Amino acid sequence: MKTRACKLALALAALPALALPLGAQAVEFKAGDWTLDLGGIINAYYTPTSCSGNQNIGGAALATKALGCGGTDGRTTIGNGLLPNALVTSAKTTQDGIDIGATILIAVHTATNNATAENNNVDVRRAFFTAGNADSGTFKIGRDGGLYGDAAIFGDMTLLGAGAPVQATQRGRVTLGHIGAGYSFLGYYGQLSYLSPSVNGFSVEGGVFSPVDGTANGSKSPQLQVRGLYKFEGGKAWVTGKTQRFKSNGTAGSDDFTMNAVEVGALGKLGDFGLMANYQDGKGLGILSDGDSGDKKQRNWITQATYSITPKLTAGVSYGESKLRDGTGTDLDKNSNITLGAYYKLTKAVTVVAELGQTKSEAMNGNEAKLRGGAVGAILFF
Template sequence: MNKYTKGMLTLSALLAASGSHAAVTLYDDGTSSVSTDLLINVFYTQSSNDRLADSNDPNSEMVSRDQSRVRIGFLPNYIGFNFNTEANGLKIGARSSFWVTLNDTDLNRSAEGLGTRSGIDVRQFYATIDADWGQILLGKDFGLFSRSNILTDELLLGHGQTSDFYGLIDGGNVSFGNIGSGYTYPFPKAQITYRTPDLSGFQVAVGVMDPNKKSKTSSEDNPRFESEISYTNKFNDVGLKAYLNGVTQSSKDTAGETSSNGLGGGIRVDVAGFALNASGFETKGLGDVAGLDQVITSENTKSKGYLMQGSYSFGQERLVLSYGNTKVKKSGVQTLEYDNAAFAWFHTVNDNLTLVGEYNRTEVNEGKTEENDTFAVGAVVTF
């Protein structure tokens, strides 16, 4: 396993609430410990964009512009703190992480005056209870639906697409990775989630989560339910990870009731430095970008997408080819097709520093609405 793959797995473990973190130990008395971990990434990007002045009018003129920026990539920068202790046969843990962007430095030209406007986004703040029977997570963490789709993305530590269709070229937050072009984003949610112990490679997670509302006055008789079953194993020199996840909830107001459901899954195989990764999803009454956190008022909204990737690692290098596609239909009529093709090179300098070069080609509605080319070079620092 190369250093970059180790870094990917370490980051995935952090986001997936694993009890094992690569971090800097602040305190450890043999029973209780406190540690911290950190990620900083920064990219120089150059984008060339052609899009319709009015995306709803196919006869409107095409608008072209080039934009250079110094910004973060797909992942926000964050610092996290981990707490662990053992008492009465139970392992008690907790994690808090605070996420920030660098992309706010040109957003302060207003009556509010000078100074940046970095917001602290608390995406994780939870406690865990572990025993022989598994784990219970209590608090705020990423959702289960689409979780592994995003964590197995070969470009997780990269830059990703910055289509102007979603306002990403000048966006004050992150680039999008493959969100909206292959998977939806599992927004952090208040939850109570149970995970089984490792059962010969299998693990099941079931979560009861705070539901989303279709309107300010809507009512939700039941919580949102999300789940995932995964299988991870290694056969001689062949590594395998497969997973299936889902979500369901309903919300009703005076306009009626909307049932929202989604199913996702994927598989990743790696051998002799090569890795193939494929994932997909299909939803009804959910958003194509942010799942239930994007308010959908009709079950007639249907989305489906897939992500196909291949990578090769040798020495300190890792090369990745990626293609993702998402289609959205409303009342049986296709209203959006969004795809992103990418090539990336990762060079591992050491366990704490990775250099990245990346190209993304994004098209909306097969390029008839927008074509966007983005080049990015940058560095990722982790502790």
Template sequence: MPALRLTRSRFALALLTGTTSLALATHHAHADEYTDLLDILRLKGSLTKSEYDGLMTKHTRHMRADASAARHASPEPEEREARAQTASGSNTHSHHVLRSASHRTELAGNDSDAALFQAQDAARRAEASADAAQQALASARAEYHSPSIVRVSDYVPGKGITFHAGQIDLNFSGFVNGFYTFNNPGGGTPVAGGVANGASGFDSSAVRNGLLPAGMLIKVSTTQEGWDMSANFGLYPGINNNKPGAFNANSGGSAVGLGTAGLDVRQVFATFGRKDVGTFKVGRDLALFGGDAILNDATLLSVGSTGSNTAPANTSLGRIGVGYVYADWIPQISYMSPKWKGLQGTIGIFEPLDEFNFAGGGYSAGNTQHSSPMVQGKVTYDFNIGDVTARIWSSFLVQHQQALLGAGINPSAKRGQTAAAADIGTKVTYGPLEGVAYYYYGNGLGTTGLFFDGIAANGRKRDSEGYYVQMAYKILPKLKLVGSYGQSNLYQAPGEITPLLVRRNESEVGAAYYNLTDWLTLMAEYAHTTSLAHGPDHNKDNTISVGAAIFF
């Protein structure tokens, strides 16, 4: 009889141990359900990351406390064995003690049966609840990726705002700037094709745009059948009145009442490609030759040389014509290769442009007929050496100019020329220091703008070259100082004598840029510009500009 009671006692203890394990399993099932619920709420955006992390930390702490309490409530195997031996008693114990032990064992058995049933029922309910949570999570994930749901990416300063609607991404970015600019002429005589205002003889003030007008950039992109593609629009309004002219929105402005600001639609292009194939571009965008020169020019964010401050256009000159030839925004069909170990190439055909008599006075030839497109190409190489980050680039252009018109061209002489140009540049960054060096050479290229005064009135090509060097230093995390010098040279064609034609435009620029916030930059700048002719004529001016720009 004692042996039977001992067996029943051990069976009851085993049931109790099993009940505890089922209870713990049920608790973990509820814990998994709670975790799934938190994941769903986080996924749907009902919880912030900090709220989610806080609730999970608190939940984990409670789980550990409950597990510890459960372990203390359930006797260890050694303790259960000792209690079983005590419950069985020895032959010296009284009959009353044996009956009491037997009674307690029977009660424990009955309680264990009930606890086992409850635990099994709780386990079934927990399993059903976990299945429901999994279904809810799957539904939430499907809803998250539904085309009817519009999501917004985390904002990165300078990268714009990106919306995701199903497979389509829509990005908006842009900038707005304005400067007070004071120009003081340094005297001299006019230079044909010069960019200094020294000969004007009087000071001028303006509230104007810098080298950049304002801009609103829109990009719509998606991936279809493995191809990445995008449609891009760049709208660039100015703040000054527009006056239609040879350069349209970028002509000299109209400083009269009841005027209207101009809108320069520079970018309208599409891209499509794959990482292993490369990217194709069709439409209007920044050209390749000279593109990196302007994009790395610090005056792109400020003013530089003003060109004309009395009736300001949508843009100033920056270093255009005083260090590089403006790349311009040109209709094109181009191809950019995949990047291989930092090396990448681009080539394309572009809308051909006329030779233009920018200097005036009939000093240059012109044309309006082209049987072949312009061709441009570029190679870039990005690399690191320790803490030094660098890029080297080189680009070229070739265009045949035909049916040239010029006062000095013999009717029986050749009326076609092939203009060509090439450049090379580098940008090196080391900690707070940043340096840029650039050089270009052209034959029939001209100066300031593409094919401006590139061919003389006698139909012969003029050589041109130029360069700029620039150094920037961040003396504080938000404060950067920049200094640069550059010049553009235009040489006379063989057999040409044009003493009034510009020989050199050059400038020195010093500027300070302070990033008040991620969006807002405050700027102050001084620029000294000089224009020299092939004869004795020359002039110079000084420009001080202060302003602000917002980039988002």
């Protein structure tokens, strides 16, 4: 059990960093026909944690001591929240009536396991270019986030904070927000995708994505993702789907299966109130990444409410669950997380954050582990 948990912790620590919403406070330069933007993000949070309950739960049980508290009853880290530290460079121009853009994101982390280790794990998570216009639509070529789970994670209030402060990932990377406890990670893929022109607020985006490995290897066919998005005054709604074939190639203990998953959600504002809800359902979807739970059936959901107390201070509560519908005994049944948060805009660039939350992991036989923690810190966009 310990060996298995350690291997899983190492895999979780290698989770990709999340992308920075572009253009937050970017500095703009002109170079001939090109416009260059340079921006970025830096953040750090004090996150004390404690773990308790029955630890005999298999799989990606986020609240266990092995994952939630890094192998102990409790731990404290001063490190990144759900977003990494990142430097984002983008460029755009128009040539022969075609709008062209390019983006590269380079990310690093804050926390390490000791005072002499170098945080030199440089992560180039986004590197792509786009070409098109408002009449014909836009093509994207390169590496970027997927469509499935994109709206949920970028609508999550804990994107500015930490959410579930899982120590197996925060020490050497980032926290998880509601990843694995409300929605599956959007993932970053090599891709060839297309975004249609917007017609009365409605657009369609889809493409072919580089297949990835889960409990079985990715197949020779690409992963397919498609999303319909409707933008309205004060919000948006979406429907997304993805599919990929996984091949065992004769590997012992691994079977062929096909991941098929759908997603539906919406977010919006009504005066000072903000609401978001997202639901994901599928087979082979995976708790933290595509296919990491084999061909098990799964559903994820998250609901969130925020209220702007003043123009600078917003408070909110979010709750999410990720549940596997197949399994027996100590197999993981579900992860859940509830987070209470307060977000204060000290300046246009700096937001001060305080969060308090609890993550639970439950096995099919009723075993339950709890991770309690919080986060206090700040995030800078420039």
